[in-house]
Each structure stands twice: as structure tokens, then as C-alpha cells.
Amino acid sequence: MLNVALPKGRLGERAYDLMARAGYECPELLAGGRKLTFENERAGVRYFWVKPSDVPIYVERGAADVGIAGKDILLEYAPEVYELMDLGIGKCRMCVAGFQDWRDEGDRDLRVATKFPHIAKAHYAEKGRDITIIKLNGSIEIAPLLGLSDVIVDIVETGKTLLENGLAPLETVADISARFIANTASYAFHYDEIRSMCERLGEIL
């Protein structure tokens, strides 16, 4: 039996859809209600929904053997897990964005607003640019508009929200998509189950 952590929300539903097509269906999962875990004994899986940013925590600490997490979350938290597959869903980009005509004059610390401080720090450390991180929890786009920050580091799907506010993606930090991850000890002790799950997912991708 493999414990599978799914991220709550649209990405998780699409991820479950892939799992179901790969032969790991569990219809009661989508039924709603108060149940927290959902099991299909015959297929050998037990699912549970968790907050997307918590998926790597459940997997790294072994409460889930495998899970589906966005690359953004993996880059931000750098958990010690195996990243076995790119599921090719939930595609978007982690970008530096700001006013279209913005230019880094380089004469002071760059103020970067973001939900992803680790990714932002690593990105600018690589370039040797000193920055001040402004950690926000949502509505990041508003930060440059109100002069709170020079730029933002955030996920960009279509770029529409940015455009409507006179902003634009300035630089791509990383390509993002959903990844199939596994706990390292689970991989050792449930090798056959995890490998066959990968193979069956690989067949339908």
C-alpha cells in the first residue's frame, strides 16, 4: 500500500485524473464529504489531500510515500526527496516581473517582493546582486504598483494579470510543472510498487 499526497486544488484534481487513468482510481476521492483519506486496496493506494506547499513535507518525513508537487514548491523548500517524473501538467514559469520599462540601475539593494524567498535569493545570489527580500503571502503583483518593491519573483501562467497592471515578465527563473516525488526510504522499501507506478504513469503521459 502506497500513501499518496495530492495537492488540494485544480492541480491535484488533474494529478488524480492522471493517477486514475494509470490504474490507481479511487472514485470516492472526488465525492467530497468529511473523509480525509481515501483507499483503493486492490490498486494498493491510499490518497489524501493536503495544502500544496505541504506535499513535500509529508513526503520528506515519510507520512506519504509518494506525492505530486509543483516544481515551484520543490525549488523553494528543497526537500530531500526523489523527483522521479515530470508529469507535464500545471505548466507555468517562475519569473522576475516588473514594469515593462523597468531598468536595474544597480546603485542600491534591489527590493524583491515574493512568496518564494529562497528561490529569489538563490537567483540573485547567482548573479551576485544584493537584494532585499519582501516576503508576501499573496497579491504579489501589487507590490511594484505601490512602490513596495522594484520587481517581483512569482509564478506566471499567461501573464494576463501582469499585463493588465502594466507589468511584464522580465526574466525566466525556472520552468515549473508538477513533479512526481518519492520519499527516499520508501523508495528503498517499496521499490517495485513505486517503479511500477512510474511506469504506468509514463505510459499515459
Place this chain on the structure above:
Amino acid sequence: MASRIEQRLQALYAGCGYQPFRVKKFERYELYSENRRFLTTEKVLTFTNTDGRLMAMKPDVTLSIVQDTQPEGLRKVFYRENVYREQRPGEGFREIPQTGLECIGALDAVAVAEVVSLAAKSLKAISGEAVLSVSHIGVISGVLEAAALDEAAQKAVFAAVGAKNVPAIKALCREETAAVLAALADLYGPLAETLSRAEALALPEKSCAALGALRALSTQLAAYGELPVYLDFSVVNDVEYYHDLVFRGYVSGAPNCVISGGRYDRLLQRMGKRGGAIGFAVYLDRLEAVGRPRAEFDADALICYASDADAPLAVQTAEQLRAAGETVRVEAQPPQGLRFRRILRAEKGAVTEC
């Protein structure tokens, strides 16, 4: 539970003639700042000594042992120490118990295999279900050198191999290199037979030599009988120091590796010493949850005394029960929040069960 495991492990190491090694509690800070890459942690707990020198609470044991060892012949030592580290960012420093062993000096294949066998036996002493994953850094670095990747790219590829992240490997290298690395990253299974699958791949000379070393290890290990040693090229410790054999151990019930080790000749060279070195650490803190049944009671019995006059009888009864091996608490009133198998009451010259 942890202390029983500790005893078993120390008996195991002493049984192979390893000598106990006691490490100084504090070290000069330079020892760690000069060998930062060898440490798994960036942060070191420091303080200023009375003579003004910056000292550190040791975040690692191996560096101290190497520093204090004269590699004449072959030194075989084991330790049980506390190290001070921040496990996860933002968590603050913690005292972490660690046991392990080091084999330093005139290393030969027999000594190397002995250390690997002891790592595998350590895992078996902890849990029935165990896996020791071994790898040789030379296999992957051979492929990377042949592909003429620069240092930054090599580092990124090692990280990708470490995470078995095939899409990342493909993004970082040319197609044929990526295909070989992906095949290596995916390999996993019992050492001897999985090695044959690696040997069937077309690999550069340096990688083949590394596979040869693993094959020699596999042959040596056969003399120890059945050991849960697996081949897994995703085991990559810091390649600056660990450039040769590396391994990591897992036991069922612990979500992360509980043993980490490998060959670190380069640390010796860096510290101006000759010879080879191999060792491993057992992370005792990670074993706390392994196979530990939840204690149902805080003590076998509680004896309450009704008045001061009844106390001597309560104490006498407790002493009798303790002599029979029971754990007994004596108190006037039942303590809040504790659970006892049975509760007795000493009152008016008699002890009765409540």
C-alpha cells in the same frame, strides 16, 4: 530503545576490534571553517574562549578524529558523541546524538569491505528490514568528465542524479550523456546482480574502473554472508571530499537515511596526512521512532497513603514490589496526567487495591 540500539552497535564495533575514541567537547573554530565543504551544515555554534580564541561546539565528529589521529598502520575507532547542528533552516541548534566509526591509514580492500559490512550489520541491528545503498562517485564523474562538462554543470548534474531527476539530467547534458546518466540514476537493486546491469552499459574508462572497485567490494562482501547491500547511483555525498565509495543506510520506520558514510581520502590529504580513510555515522536521533511501542503506563503501580502514619507501610510495600522488578511510585495523592497499571492505597495499617 535508542540506548539499547546504541549498546548493540557499540558491541558490534568492539567485536571487530574497533577501539572507542573520545572526542574533545570543544574544537577550534578554524577546524570547521577550513573544512566547511566536509560538513553537512553551514552553521556552527561558536563561543569565545577565555584566551580570546574562537571555539566551536562540534558539528561533526569525523574532522576531530582525523585531526587527532596519526595514521600509522591502520587506525580503527568508533565513537558515541553529541554534535550540535541546525537540522532544518530556522529550527535553531540542537544536540544530536551520533555513533559511528572511522578506519584511517593503510586502507586495503579488506578494510573497506569490513566498514561497509559493519554499516550493513548496524542497520540489521536496528531493524529487520534494512537497505544499505552504495555507490562510487567515480562512475558518474567519469561520465561527466568524458562529456567535458564544466564544474558548475557537473554540480548540477550530481544534484539531479542524487534526486533521480531524469528530466533535469536531460535538460543539463547532451542526449547520449543524458541517456547513460538516466540509465545509471534509475538502476537500483542488490549489489552483485545490479552491477552486472551497470557493467553492460557503454561507459568511459574512469567509470569502468569505479565499477571495477564496486565489483571488488561485492566479491569481498560475499565472505560476510547475506547483507542487504544495494547499488544506487543516486547516493552522492559532497563530491569534493567523497570522491570514491559512498553509502547511505535506511531502515523501515525511519523516513530518512539513518547511516551516511563513505571514503574521504581527500580530507586526509587536505589535513596533510597520508593514507586512506573510510567511515560512517549512525544518526541516533532518527531512530527514536523506529520500532518503539508506545508505553501504556508511566509506572507499574502507584501507592497512595491516607495519612503520614500510613506512609511507612506504603514505602515498605513499594520496596517489596520494586525488589520484584516493578516500577512503583509513592505519593499521598494520585498525580495528575499519569497512568498506572494498578493503584494501591495504604490506609489504617492495610494495603488494598483501588
